[in-house]
Amino acid sequence: MTPFTYRDGGLHAEDVPLSRIADQVGTPVYVYSQSAIEAAYDRFAGALEAELGAARTLVCYAMKANSNVGVLAALAARGAGADIVSEGELLRALAAGVPADKIVYPGVGKTRHEIAAALKAGIHQFNAESLPELELIDAVARALGVRAPVALRINPDVDAKTHHKISTGRAEDKFGIDADALPEVVERLRALDAVDLKGLAVHIGSQITEQAPFRQAYTRTAELYRWLQDAGWPVDRIDLGGGLGIVYRDEPAPDVEGYARLVRETVAETTDARLAFEPGRHLVGNAGVLVTRTLYLKQGRVRPILVVDAAMNDLIRPALYEAWHELKPVARGAGADELTQMDVVGPVCESADTFARARPLPAMRAGDLLAFFSAGAYGAVMASGYNSRLPVPEVMVQGERFAIVRRRPSFQEVLSSEQVPGWLGRPADAAPDRAPPDTPVAGDPAASAGTRKTG
Incomplete structure (x- = not known):
């Protein structure tokens, strides 16, 4: 409506x-429309809570879609966290009343200054996208005398079947760590004392209108999560990203409840992870x-x-x-x-x-x-x-x-x-x-x- x-x-x-x-x-x-934003959030969060339980879900609005502080404040009042990709977005989220411990920070190009600002604020986690980034996070955290909560963003090589400029989960895209390189990366993590590995993250693109790409990416991510646990890593969370689309013209209307069922089938029933989500366009x-x-x-x-x-x-x-x-x-x-x-x-x-x-x-x-x-x-x-x-x-x-x-x-x-x-x-x-x-x-x-x- x-x-x-x-x-x-x-x-x-x-x-x-x-x-x-x-x-x-x-x-x-x-x-x-504030009412439309609230209704979209309530439906999305409500569908996830119905399938997964409220204690297991964290919805972090992807503020790259619209970072106006009025929009952020309306969502924060609903209980939303924030998905940020810069220090500016961090400051906007905090100014709008988003709790720091509900903020996740992906992005391939975090600077030393931005990492330090996020650590000082006490964010929920970094979604790290490369080994050099992990090494920088470790160095900054050491200098500050803190431990950095990190999820490894995996590139599962899944085509989201969306516009090529907003696909982020294919092998040729710049985002994430190649899933096949995960053993090498986690072995290097053993020497990074200031990095606290919390889990995995995945995000394959935006304006996704089919469920098949989600199923493929989430199934692969759940497999890697279980592999980490078997390898002795005490991980407890998975960030499943965003990407659920909207109707612009003649796209199929997004099946929010069907998406929530897919998450339960692919991840919630096969892992013990707490789950985070990063809807952006879908809400606003x-x-x-x-x-x-x-x-x-x-x-x-x-x-x-x-x-x-x-x-x-x-x-x-x-x-x-x-x-x-x-x-x-x-x-x-x-x-x-x-x-x-x-x-x-x-x-x-x-x-x-x-x-x-x-x-x-x-x-x-x-x-x-x-x-x-x-x-x-x-x-x-x-x-x-x-x-x-x-x-x-x-x-x-x-x-x-x-x-x-x-x-x-x-x-x-x-x-x-x-x-x-x-x-x-x-x-x-x-x-x-x-x-x-x-x-x-x-x-x-x-x-x-x-x-x-x-x-």
Whole structure:
């Protein structure tokens, strides 16, 4: 069930008209439904607890999907931990109220400083992905006088049958330790006194819509876990990663309960391990939209071209992954069923700044609002400042209320982090000492992040 529905001819996020948010916050703007995030988490965690028991499961939200502190706080209040891949994500998770002992830290390129920060915070575990990384973790832990909890991330050489750019468990991928190299790695671990081997981890990719890859990877991981125990290692946990997909277009709807049964059959019934999970997109992907405003309707040579104020720097997934996002007008007028194929593009000076080609849409005029669906994951978090465009604000909705959970900065704030080298002097045409004010956006309350109620 989507939290974005039409009422009285207008698209709403829960009980808030998207047009009201666009008018007050400006466009483009990301809008997230708190209720949808909570519902997705409750279903996922509830299915696992029903099959495995609450004491045996730890759900660590993969915050790479959407690291806004408002989103994190909503999940933390539900009992979620966090899956982080940088010191910045560690600090965000802690700031949002995620307990340190519910944080797992995978990633192939952890730095000495990041490892030290995570150890000082007291995280649940590192998911180590190579022998050199294990040696660095050991050295940092020794210097701090602590022991580092570690799970070995295994690469099981399983094709997740997803987009090649988001597959992580094949032999040629950069992630994890080759399963066949596990005996060599654990033998080296005997000399690393500051590393405390806790178990294994596996993650084979993202947006997985079939269960067969999970079954193959989890069965292999359970075998390796039992081998470790037989070899005398006192391991007690397995991190099964994430990857469960969402519906963008015509994918099969994820079978959450079936996934939980698969985990029980492949891992829970064959090992005594406590189990961690790292869902990301599955919890937030369909809980968010990107609202954009039409700038022009250009009559192209092949078909009409709809130019909107969102761009590839705001939502890069179509340019990066050829990703599909459903598009719907925010206002549903009398001619809503009379569709014309048109291209939808942004203002960035790149041909890749194209969101959709030959997409059937109702008549659109300059000033009309358009919503990109399934934009809650890998949207704002992957945005950039390309073409010196300002970051997109983010809004969270709960019932009749909405709050700005990331405001749009001013150009002065963005420029304040840059400076001309002293040896270049002051350019002759430099701006005056007092920079001109930003061009205002009608009704934009970007300076305030207060909660608002519609009505």
